[in-house]
Amino acid sequence: MKNDKQLNIGLFGFGVVGEALYHILSQTPTLNAIIKRICVKDSSKKRSAPEALFTTEANDILHDEDINVIVEVISDSDAAFSIVSQALQKNKHVVSASKKMIAENIETLLALQQQYISSLLYESSACASIPVLRNLEEYYDNDLLHSLQGIVNGSTNFILTKMLEEKLDFTTALKQAQDLGFAEPDPKLDVEGYDAVSKWTEVLLHGYGIVTHPTNTLFTGIQNLNDKNVAYAALHNQEIKLVANAKKLEDGTVAAFVLPQFVEKTNPLSFVKNEYNGVLVESSIADKQFFYGKGAGGVATASAIISDLSALRYNYKYEYKKLYNHIPSQLSKNFGLKIYLSFQSLEFVAIPEFENIEKLIDEAGEKYILGTISVSNLVKNRWWKQDGNSIVVLPNGIVANTQAKIKDVKKEDIVELV
Amino acid sequence: MKNDKQLNIGLFGFGVVGEALYHILSQTPTLNAIIKRICVKDSSKKRSAPEALFTTEANDILHDEDINVIVEVISDSDAAFSIVSQALQKNKHVVSASKKMIAENIETLLALQQQYISSLLYESSACASIPVLRNLEEYYDNDLLHSLQGIVNGSTNFILTKMLEEKLDFTTALKQAQDLGFAEPDPKLDVEGYDAVSKWTEVLLHGYGIVTHPTNTLFTGIQNLNDKNVAYAALHNQEIKLVANAKKLEDGTVAAFVLPQFVEKTNPLSFVKNEYNGVLVESSIADKQFFYGKGAGGVATASAIISDLSALRYNYKYEYKKLYNHIPSQLSKNFGLKIYLSFQSLEFVAIPEFENIEKLIDEAGEKYILGTISVSNLVKNRWWKQDGNSIVVLPNGIVANTQAKIKDVKKEDIVELV
Numbered sequence: 039m040k041n042d043k044q045l046n047i048g049l050f051g052f053g054v055v056g057e058a059l060y061h062i063l064s065q066t067p068t069l070n071a072i073i074k075r076i077c078v079k080d081s082s083k084k085r086s087a088p089e090a091l092f093t094t095e096a097n098d099i100l101h102d103e104d105i106n107v108i109v110e111v112i113s114d115s116d117a118a119f120s121i122v123s124q125a126l127q128k129n130k131h132v133v134s135a136s137k138k139m140i141a142e143n144i145e146t147l148l149a150l151q152q153q154y155i156s157s158l159l160y161e162s163s164a165c166a167s168i169p170v171l172r173n174l175e176e177y178y179d180n181d182l183l184h185s186l187q188g189i190v191n192g193s194t195n196f197i198l199t200k201m202l203e204e205k206l207d208f209t210t211a212l213k214q215a216q217d218l219g220f221a222e223p224d225p226k227l228d229v230e231g232y233d234a235v236s237k238w239t240e241v242l243l244h245g246y247g248i249v250t251h252p253t254n255t256l257f258t259g260i261q262n263l264n265d266k267n268v269a270y271a272a273l274h275n276q277e278i279k280l281v282a283n284a285k286k287l288e289d290g291t292v293a294a295f296v297l298p299q300f301v302e303k304t305n306p307l308s309f310v311k312n313e314y315n316g317v318l319v320e321s322s323i324a325d326k327q328f329f330y331g332k333g334a335g336g337v338a339t340a341s342a343i344i345s346d347l348s349a350l351r352y353n354y355k356y357e358y359k360k361l362y363n364h365i366p367s368q369l370s371k372n373f374g375l376k377i378y379l380s381f382q383s384l385e386f387v388a389i390p391e392f393e394n395i396e397k398l399i400d401e402a403g404e405k406y407i408l409g410t411i412s413v414s415n416l417v418k419n420r421w422w423k424q425d426g427n428s429i430v431v432l433p434n435g436i437v438a439n440t441q442a443k444i445k446d447v448k449k450e451d452i453v454e455l456v
Numbered sequence: 457m458k459n460d461k462q463l464n465i466g467l468f469g470f471g472v473v474g475e476a477l478y479h480i481l482s483q484t485p486t487l488n489a490i491i492k493r494i495c496v497k498d499s500s501k502k503r504s505a506p507e508a509l510f511t512t513e514a515n516d517i518l519h520d521e522d523i524n525v526i527v528e529v530i531s532d533s534d535a536a537f538s539i540v541s542q543a544l545q546k547n548k549h550v551v552s553a554s555k556k557m558i559a560e561n562i563e564t565l566l567a568l569q570q571q572y573i574s575s576l577l578y579e580s581s582a583c584a585s586i587p588v589l590r591n592l593e594e595y596y597d598n599d600l601l602h603s604l605q606g607i608v609n610g611s612t613n614f615i616l617t618k619m620l621e622e623k624l625d626f627t628t629a630l631k632q633a634q635d636l637g638f639a640e641p642d643p644k645l646d647v648e649g650y651d652a653v654s655k656w657t658e659v660l661l662h663g664y665g666i667v668t669h670p671t672n673t674l675f676t677g678i679q680n681l682n683d684k685n686v687a688y689a690a691l692h693n694q695e696i697k698l699v700a701n702a703k704k705l706e707d708g709t710v711a712a713f714v715l716p717q718f719v720e721k722t723n724p725l726s727f728v729k730n731e732y733n734g735v736l737v738e739s740s741i742a743d744k745q746f747f748y749g750k751g752a753g754g755v756a757t758a759s760a761i762i763s764d765l766s767a768l769r770y771n772y773k774y775e776y777k778k779l780y781n782h783i784p785s786q787l788s789k790n791f792g793l794k795i796y797l798s799f800q801s802l803e804f805v806a807i808p809e810f811e812n813i814e815k816l817i818d819e820a821g822e823k824y825i826l827g828t829i830s831v832s833n834l835v836k837n838r839w840w841k842q843d844g845n846s847i848v849v850l851p852n853g854i855v856a857n858t859q860a861k862i863k864d865v866k867k868e869d870i871v872e873l874v
Contacts, residue, residue, distance in 0.1 A: 341743075
């Protein structure tokens, strides 16, 4: 039987995920996968696995002919890239959980996969337990995929849930997320959207065949959101979530961004609470489909690694169908967003950059703009990311932009609109 | 490239699904799949496709060497079985949407797939657009799969949603479902649970490797539910859904049934409204995962057929991993259910069959029992399916049954418990 293939694993990293994986594999002999060696940075730490397994020498694993699979779950993405590329060149299969490393090195990793026969799988790196990459790879034809919306970062979603439901302030909620093991070691990666945009870079590749660097996608995190924004959402029977978006525009290009967004109660994403993740797929024929599961935590991430290991037993390899077998889509820079922008002082808001402003409130207790702004303006400038300003995309907020027309709107004109 | 494989399709059936499929394929040339011939029963009907495509002779398709894929979407399951088995024997790939046919002939179809090289796929037959079978086949190890809960029949879910949210009566809601094309031609198949249990038979096979006939699984539909039951649920901040269940018990066997069930607002299944379907997967490591999508309608069903066609281009074949590569699970008959039983007259309730009764209300406006009953008693007897009685499983209602102890409870004893 095909699944008799024994997986001898060399594991890099023994943090929350590595440790969870080790214990699950030890308790699940039917998976036919054993961890033969574990490479860690610091050999002096006390670990919950036999000491003889550990090494600090990567080559003890990379040069071990008996090891046929590398599992890489370390946080240093440069080191991770070095390990993964060496392993592929040695025809070892690789399972990686490092979204940042994958997203930032997609081109090189694609080339390596073309050149060498081994398989590189990284389902655990996007939405942890949810099989989103493989479903995008296997089920949805590029032509038919209208849009993707995802809550892809468990840590920020946990914080937003606590802010909304338990009225916790940002710092307390973040502390809780860290204590529960949901947050990246560097909270900035979660909170400011870096983690989400890395995952979304993978999603764009498997969903649309788009090869891009995370920095090419407009993104921010939840660092500037405050209780007034959350209250505004609640007043309108909505929630604020950090939502990653991809939408096929009429010209065939794909609008993509990761920004805080108002989510209506009828949107399945509103069901996604705490550390859970969810991805909503809209295609021209299947209509709406929704995938939901735990998006953070050692065990949830380990579960996707195990799915990848299981797939290796059956010789599964990503075929990157949207990229190689279709005409891949291109990212669009030519669209606008309907946004809510809350501000502390209008003097730090670049009013002329709005294409139009539907509402501007500048009172003592309430200061916000509802308007449309082109993505090229958001990408070019950083004023909207500054302290005191926070931006939330409105539901169905993507508007096609035939031309980024920037009106020279004067403040006096606008206030009359209110 | 692998996907250059041209699919020449012989289509059986041109109802709601067949017609939707025909039009989608005509408009999507990149799928590399064309319908060469369509077999229908009645050649005189006016159709929305060129007349030359149609035939009433199955052999015009089965004997056409140029046709390499059969898509079968007819409602007569005997005819469907005959077509599918002939096609497999002629080494043609088969995509089928006929849950009843698949579920009732699983053993024979498994044998045919072992014997012949061609692939038989039927994702569209379970939950229409949701890729539930393939996810179960590919992602979840049998040992780790704690439980599955699904809303797998769009028509009954549509009716229940309308009864709850719009206070429609059963008959009006059913009529609407039929008008919208969600209901099977024979409404009994939907309403009395036959359709759901057929789909669940497929789910048990791909999730747990269980080969069983639909009639071996305890099931009923929503035919006996009334507005009082719906109101009771609402009063307890719950909804009633027709839920298919599978749960691994401590002894390793699997408890499976399809029954109306109270669903709490925190359960993702409560989000599943109208014709949507949803499947909640709980595994020991991935924790909760949830798949949601359109579960009925021609286009939703066609979308899953297209996913199967797309998979055929890459030579995908179900491997039935849980059955052939693991020790398959067995169905349990030895468990109990905590239920709400509403009745019109206590004289038609088999009180002694309850293992225990927590509450019995027998008043003019309100007549129900909350108690535990063994599944073997429900399987053996039909009193609980009779007019006037309706049964709803409580949340987390499965209880392990070391022994089906049937107490001889007297009515007098019970009423004191109230």
